Amino acid sequence: MPQVAPHGEHLGSALRRVNRVTPPKTVKSKHKREISACAMKLDALTKELAVPLGKYVKGFPAVDRLHPFEAALLHLTVGADKYEALLSRVNGVRKKILDAGKANASRASKCKSPKEAGLVLEEGLGVLENIYKKEETTMDKLLYFAQQLRRLPFVDPKLETFVLAGAPNVGKSSLVVSLSSGQPEVCNYPFTTKTIKMGHFDVAGERYQVTDTPGLLSRSDEERNEMEGLTMAALEHLDNLVVLFVMDLTGECGTTVKDQLDIRREIMTRFPEMKAKWVDIFTKADMFSIKEDEGGAGSTEWGG
Ligand SMILES: Nc1nc2c(ncn2[C@@H]2O[C@H](COP(=O)(O)OP(=O)(O)OP(=O)(O)O)[C@@H](O)[C@H]2O)c(=O)[nH]1
Numbered sequence: 001m002p003q004v005a006p007h008g009e010h011l012g013s014a015l016r017r018v019n020r021v022t023p024p025k026t027v028k029s030k031h032k033r034e035i036s037a038c039a040m041k042l043d044a045l046t047k048e049l050a051v052p053l054g055k056y057v058k059g060f061p062a063v064d065r066l067h068p069f070e071a072a073l074l075h076l077t078v079g080a081d082k083y084e085a086l087l088s089r090v091n092g093v094r095k096k097i098l099d100a101g102k103a104n105a106s107r108a109s110k111c112k113s114p115k116e117a118g119l120v121l122e123e124g125l126g127v128l129e130n131i132y133k134k135e136e137t138t139m140d141k142l143l144y145f146a147q148q149l150r151r152l153p154f155v156d157p158k159l160e161t162f163v164l165a166g167a168p169n170v171g172k173s174s175l176v177v178s179l180s181s182g183q184p185e186v187c188n189y190p191f192t193t194k195t196i197k198m199g200h201f202d203v204a205g206e207r208y209q210v211t212d213t214p215g216l217l218s219r220s221d222e223e224r225n226e227m228e229g230l231t232m233a234a235l236e237h238l239d240n241l242v243v244l245f246v247m248d249l250t251g252e253c254g255t256t257v258k259d260q261l262d263i264r265r266e267i268m269t270r271f272p273e274m275k276a277k278w279v280d281i282f283t284k285a286d287m288f289s290i291k292e293d294e295g296g297a298g299s300t301e302w303g304g
């Protein structure tokens with residue numbers, strides 16, 4: 001993923017470099033040297049502006065080259081259509097700069113006098129600057145998209161992935177913290193986890209991925225928020241999955257046990273192939289205390 005220079009910084013540094021262009025010493029005639037310096041300056045600004053744009057267009061991954069999970073995340077975070085449209089706009093700006101820059105550099109090199117070439121230089125630099133200046137919003141968006149894409153989890157499709165799923169606030173992140181290298185935030189409110197992040201753990205020399213997910217509520221896809229969409233994308237598109245379905249039976253998490261069971265049933269029905277690799281986990285057992293003197297095993301009360 002290429003580093004995107006902020007719009008103003010890029011233009012500023014490009015213009016400073018143009019000022020440093022010196023006329024070629026090999027050309028003996030002072031007159032011709034000055035004319036050729038004008039053309040060189042136009043070439044320099046063209047390159048300074050267009051080359052990084054070309055690197056962005058090539059360096060940002062094409063949607064059809066992404067893993068389906070990454071494509072789904074891209075769609076949910078920045079919108080795949082918007083992403084493709086933006087890259088195509090950046091490419092359009094690059095071409096516009098190349099065309100205008102080349103045309104003006106060629107005009108400058110054909111001038112009969114340094115004064116005439118100077119005027120073409122001034123005009124040409126102005127044209128290039130204007131094309132780029134108008135694209136401040138485009139470049140700001142590109143910078144934002146780059147930041148978003150960098151935050152997407154790196155998924156190794158060859159590794160088995162343990163996905164922690166369940167209602168919000170049931171203790172998924174707490175488990176990820178104790179089981180793996182992942183360091184998600186743990187808080188006593190729903191939707192603390194807002195993104196998908198990968199952690200790793202090793203058992204007997206084998207490496208595994210583990211991912212925390214945002215909580216799911218018992219509701220239809222239309223009603224679900226973007227964070228729940230990320231969890232569904234992980235379940236739908238990651239290969240080689242083991243589902244660790246986390247439930248809080250204390251009723252403290254904010255989702256009733258019935259709703260948690262409904263979510264569990266929904267995932268199992270939607271992804272029946274996952275039944276074979278499914279582990280139910282019950283958290284917050286420490287809040288459960290068994291009163292042996294009042295009915296023995298099976299008689300329970302919620303502890304504090
Ligand atoms: N008593 C007790 N509290 C726990 C246990 N596991 C988690 N908690 C608490 O439950 C709250 C929620 O924990 P998280 O790990 O953030 O839950 P989550 O499922 O990741 O929540 P979201 O990211 O919002 O979906 C926090 O206050 C944790 O400290 C447990 O085993 N016992």
Ligand SMILES: [Mg+2]
Nearest residue numbers: 172173192193
């Ligand atoms: Mg969490």
